[in-house]
Amino acid sequence: MVTRTRGKGVTVADSELVVDVTGPVATVTIHNPARRNAMTPAMWRQLPALLDDLEADATVRALVLTGAGDAFCAGADLGDLDELVEAGDASIAVAAEERLAAFAKPTIAAIRGACVGGGCQLAVACDLRIAATDARFGVPPARLGLVYPAPTTRRLARLVGPAAAKHLLFTAELIDADRALRIGLVDEVLPVDGLAGRVAELTAAIAARSQLSIAAAKEIIDDRADDDRVAWWWGQVRDSGEAREGVAAFHDRRPPRFGWTPPIQH
Structure with missing residues (x-):
């Protein structure tokens, strides 16, 4: 139960x-x-x-x-x-x-x-x-x-x-x-x-951290990400704006507002 x-x-x-x-x-x-x-x-x-x-x-x-x-x-x-x-x-x-x-x-x-x-x-x-x-x-x-x-x-x-x-x-x-x-x-x-x-x-x-960064790190550390998957993760960085937000927050001395969520799996 x-x-x-x-x-x-x-x-x-x-x-x-x-x-x-x-x-x-x-x-x-x-x-x-x-x-x-x-x-x-x-x-x-x-x-x-x-x-x-x-x-x-x-x-x-x-x-x-x-x-x-x-x-x-x-x-x-x-x-x-x-x-x-x-x-x-x-x-x-x-x-x-x-x-x-x-x-x-x-x-x-x-x-x-x-x-x-x-x-x-x-x-x-x-x-x-x-x-x-x-x-x-x-x-x-x-x-x-x-x-x-x-x-x-x-x-x-x-x-x-x-x-x-x-x-x-x-x-x-x-x-x-x-x-x-x-x-x-x-x-x-x-x-x-x-x-x-x-x-x-x-x-x-x-x-509070970037869930994109964490999810990618976990897959790579656990040896579940091949070269294609790592390239996919970098694509997520480019498309999501997470890195731009993280760097902007660092320069502005404010908490970052990360918004990435995993794509829905079909």
Whole structure:
């Protein structure tokens, strides 16, 4: 089940994804507090469609993924082991992770408490990870006799490097936020009471920048833009007037009024 709301005061089910859109920022909250926000099969299946809707929403300029209460996500509901093993890299969790990684707008994981297994999988698929000091990270397949999905393993290794990825995967140990920061698993660590404010500050800055510049940068960094696509992006710069507005605002010492929005995909 997915609950979408603008504002607070909404009663939600025991386990679901809760979407709140406030101004240009969409917040997706993993809500399964009885199990420290573990992702159920229904939640994994719902996430790609939810992301499709938010990507198509022109008012949304950034997405925050977080967990209810004092945990981000303690992992995945393993469900039927035979089904899980049979699915392999074609699992619903990998499909959700890949859709999150391909989301066209900036994504930030705001992490408190447990960020383990499937939770770490989702956090690594985001563009940025901002953690509170109480965050704990772990990748447990070696405790369970499972193979971490290949796309997930490669994404983790690109983020933290081969040695750190091997340490996490070989030992299945939990690491604290400070170590996660040292190895590059997270970008910033804040006191618990400072996490929400910092995430709000970041998303406000992102929303005020040129969405053309951000979208192009994300595609290029993620190696999803070939030469033709890069040329298309430069065409957008020429046709949109974004650069002219940005330079004029700089000279006038005023905030720029960027207006580019992604063309509608048919």
